[in-house]
Amino acid sequence: MSSVNLVAREVAVKIVFYGPGLSGKTTSLRKVYETVRPAHRGEMMSIATEGDRTLFFDFLPVKVERVNDCTVRLALYTVPGQVFYNATRKLVLQGADGVVFVADSQPEMMDANRESLANLEENLLEQGIRMERFPLVFQWNKRDLPKALPVTELRTALNPRGVPDFETEALSGRGVMDALKAITRLVIQDLRVKRIVPPPRPTTPVTPSIPSLGGAAKSASGGGLEAQLSQLAGRTPAVTAPGSGTAAAARPMGPVSRSNIPAIGAAPPPPQVQVAPAVAPPGLTGQRPLGPASALAPSDLFDHARAAEGAFSAGDYGTCIQACLDAARRGLAFAGEGPVGAQAHLLHVDGGDLLKLQTLAARSSGRVDDAAFALYVLMQIFTRLHAAGLPAPATE
Numbered sequence: 001m002s003s004v005n006l007v008a009r010e011v012a013v014k015i016v017f018y019g020p021g022l023s024g025k026t027t028s029l030r031k032v033y034e035t036v037r038p039a040h041r042g043e044m045m046s047i048a049t050e051g052d053r054t055l056f057f058d059f060l061p062v063k064v065e066r067v068n069d070c071t072v073r074l075a076l077y078t079v080p081g082q083v084f085y086n087a088t089r090k091l092v093l094q095g096a097d098g099v100v101f102v103a104d105s106q107p108e109m110m111d112a113n114r115e116s117l118a119n120l121e122e123n124l125l126e127q128g129i130r131m132e133r134f135p136l137v138f139q140w141n142k143r144d145l146p147k148a149l150p151v152t153e154l155r156t157a158l159n160p161r162g163v164p165d166f167e168t169e170a171l172s173g174r175g176v177m178d179a180l181k182a183i184t185r186l187v188i189q190d191l192r193v194k195r196i197v198p199p200p201r202p203t204t205p206v207t208p209s210i211p212s213l214g215g216a217a218k219s220a221s222g223g224g225l226e227a228q229l230s231q232l233a234g235r236t237p238a239v240t241a242p243g244s245g246t247a248a249a250a251r252p253m254g255p256v257s258r259s260n261i262p263a264i265g266a267a268p269p270p271p272q273v274q275v276a277p278a279v280a281p282p283g284l285t286g287q288r289p290l291g292p293a294s295a296l297a298p299s300d301l302f303d304h305a306r307a308a309e310g311a312f313s314a315g316d317y318g319t320c321i322q323a324c325l326d327a328a329r330r331g332l333a334f335a336g337e338g339p340v341g342a343q344a345h346l347l348h349v350d351g352g353d354l355l356k357l358q359t360l361a362a363r364s365s366g367r368v369d370d371a372a373f374a375l376y377v378l379m380q381i382f383t384r385l386h387a388a389g390l391p392a393p394a395t396e
Helices: 025-035 083-093 107-126 151-158 176-193 224-233 292-296 299-313 317-335 340-346 351-362 368-387
Strands: 003-005 010-018 059-067 070-078 098-104 136-141 165-167
Touching: 010 025, 010 083, 010 176, 025 059, 025 070, 025 098, 025 176, 070 176, 083 107, 083 292, 083 368, 098 107, 098 151, 098 176, 107 151, 136 151, 136 176, 151 165, 165 176, 292 299, 292 368, 299 317, 299 368, 317 340, 317 351, 317 368, 340 351, 351 368
Parallel strands: 010 070, 010 098, 098 136, 136 165
Antiparallel strands: 003 010, 059 070
16 A cells, blocks of 8 residues: 655555456556656566566556655556466555556457456455445557447446546557556545645645646646656656756666655755665564565565565675575475475476576676576465465464
8 A cells, every 4th residue: 555754755656557368458567668758767577478478567666756745656567467366466456556457448358358357346355445436547458459349338348437547559558648647646636535645835836737648748737746747758858846956867676665766856855864775684674565576475474575675676686696595495495394396396386497596596696687587486486375375374
């Protein structure tokens, strides 16, 4: 869920792209990545199968300048579309503040659209959330196909509540940024109703009218959030606070926590603000980060996953690999006593990947691609543990 740092005046929100397999979720996120200027985005993390389907999820941090005198960070995710990865869907959906449902406009995909939408409602209910009270927008994707269903038919079948919807072509990017702007606006409105977003300071002036999202900037009316989100895709110079100078370039982003998402285009924080260390040691308590390994980790291994992600974010790839190996061994131990190979076999973990991880850990230094592979192996183990129901919940 969203988090607020009142001292630094920062709000972090999580938005998930949901929908059936191959509907265009990952393509939409990639188009956002391509559209947003490099200084305003982090890295896009993606793990896919050989068929180029998202196996776990994509993660793209984007920074919006100001809402009510607060900096807003958007963490954008996609979930796997395949039904048999529902456990991962649930994990990624946890703590979401809003959802963009990407529906496939092809007639033969209507059953898959309905099934995925029902699955979204079911998974939200497991979190105690009713979908009709949750920020949601629809993307009617693949509108460029000749056989695409009429929008009225899609609305009748999938959107009887009449939430905002958009005709999109993820490959070209048409409508994708409009949908992102709409869901961000709905999330901020919801946070205001819940009194999560702090009120503006009395001396803060109202932000003037804004350009629209995507492509060349155009004039339109709206609030401060839309103005800053529009600048991410526009070609006009980024707006900075008076005297702040040129906007700082973003640091490379990996699987990171919300507190590690860099400020983009905003004025430097006050000198008294303390910046948390990038590497979170085991046992450290605090806000759960948004890193993919942490999201999949059993509670017993959460701190170890967080430490590995912190090392990756800090560029200490050797430490990241070693932390992944340590967490992997601890995770495999839940399969019972015996050699590591036997434990891996019981959990259906790829033995070749595990052997490569051990080889990488034996080296004196690591590379970024080696550390990314180590995190992938760790997430593979976490997913197998979850499917096997391990570790078993403690009984009273």
